[in-house]
Amino acid sequence: MTAVQGTTVDIPTEDGVADAYLVHPGDERPRPAVLFFQDAFGLRPHLRSMADRLAEAGYTVLLPNVFYRHGRVPVVELPEFIDPAEDPDIWRRIGPVMQSLTPDLAMRDAGAWLRFLADSPPAADGPVAVTGYCMGARLALLTAGTHPQRVAAVAGFHGGQLATENPDSPHLVAEHITAEAYFGHADRDSSLPPEQIRRLEDALTAAGVRHRCEVYPGARHGYTQADTPAYDREADERHWAALLDLLERTL
Template sequence: MKGRSIQVPSADGSFAAYLAVSVDGRGPGIVLCQEIFGVNAAMRAVADHLAEEGYTVLVPDLFWRQQAGVELGYGQEDFARALSLYQGFDENLGVADIGASLACLRGLPECSGAGLGVVGYCLGGKLAYLAACRLPEVACAVAYYGVGIEKALGELEGLRGRLVVHIPELDDFCPPPARDAIRTALASCPKTEVHVYPGVGHAFARPAGDHYHKPSALLAHERSIAALRRVLGPDYDLSALWEEHIRHEFDTRNVPATMATMVDQPYVNHIPTMTGGVGSAELSRFYRYHFIHNNPADMRLTPVSRTVGASQIVDEFIMSFTHDREIDWLLPGVKPTGKYVEIPMLGVVKFRGPKLYHEHIYWDQASVLVQIGLLDPAGLPVAGVETAYKLLDESLPSNTLMPSWPGSAGKPITA
């Protein structure tokens, strides 16, 4: 737990809330609404994650009127207790408590910006939706698998800000008719998004749960952050942050400076060779002994394109070098051949707030092996340096590896 507990005043008394402060010290404010299991370790972890993204997050104890300080797990006994609390919960009072939490959050010195957001899961997903519709101070709301939203679609008349709704395809609490009703209703509302995640069930975004589905959770998080950034900020110059990281990797060749551009527990994965590292200690070791000081002196990157999103960059570039040493991360175990190599590469670079979180780097290893003479391309659907040339000059011939290509010349083209 990285945050602290504070008290939120309301018309009916005060209640506790977990506060996670932005990695920047101040950030746009978000009220995070709990699942039916209370403000437990999983919810605090979500708040800490959002704080890493640059937000100051308040997680109110929404069960305080029934029982203060509820923190339940996910076993059968705890689930029964959570269900009982849910059944006795007053949604209207819950929205009022969210309003009090927003007012408290706005008054904190750690909260910046004019707009406020609400994010919720399960019970909290429904409450985030209701808060967006009822509370004018909510500039952006994100609802993860909110239970019962289809029963409150008339509330959309009050929606003023942006709303994002994440729905699992196999959510037993939101069967297809309910899902279709939500999608239909929001289709006519500006500034709304509905995303359905195929093949996953309720609680797919809870890392501590049995139903966690990492690809869907990552995609949902990316969409959530994109909406929050668009409305609330903060606005990070991801391109400049990435350039600083690259500078220390290839120019200054400084391991501590490279690590300083990253989160506490980053990871790097060079996909074709599965080299890199997970966590600060392993990645520092990788950079020190197998990457930063292991690259040829003439290695250079030629940018081709860059796409900058809300929290990630996709970089397309040509990497060129002379294979004058054993390059552990690119050609592990291969002795230097002296060959000059040019390869197209693609990097997917993810950030958390102002720090780099991960790198996924892709390239065609067959092209590298052809260029250094370890793979004979004859009779194989692979190419060497031509892949780099073709990327830089689209006028070069296409389909040269397809034996059937000449046979289609002059044939009629039909739909």
């Protein structure tokens, strides 16, 4: 297993300074870069461990605190094991923070994350991959459509609200995407009903995007998050296999 080096870095943005986690293999070789977008629960130990696993596979990974406008990590105090059933107040604390990150603000920030990677010695020159979880899948999709010249691969897992009827729905950027895309949908996910799955698939197909969209049977929204009750080991390992295969092909 490759030894990795992880550290907290500060990234200047148009609206301030964001803290982020940067991790890469421990040697001095620049590696292909992966931009990793968090879920609503934020940058925390479990997500750092996921970023570490990507770095162990040979990538330089940037995991930004997309809620930096509300403070440094932890933006919202959370227990080690996050169970909304045991903490009904959790969405009252997180909801306003999540909703304040509009698509416009998120994409303004995406430019900062990509500029940081372009200037980062551990990151190899060339295009990057983007992956995201839950709300992060929306951010990944939007980034691939907003910065097509920089993104060679985009992945999203148990994403919600990916293809709504709203004028700013993420699937509407499909026509601009040049990356190869993979989406692993949760079967039991009220935030991405079947009509949205079809709408996303249709948009990617119409735009000529190389893609694969799969529904993981029986998986719940959040199936990759081992620090929540939604975790599904089988679905999680399927996600890792799909993600690493995509990265190997495209980077």
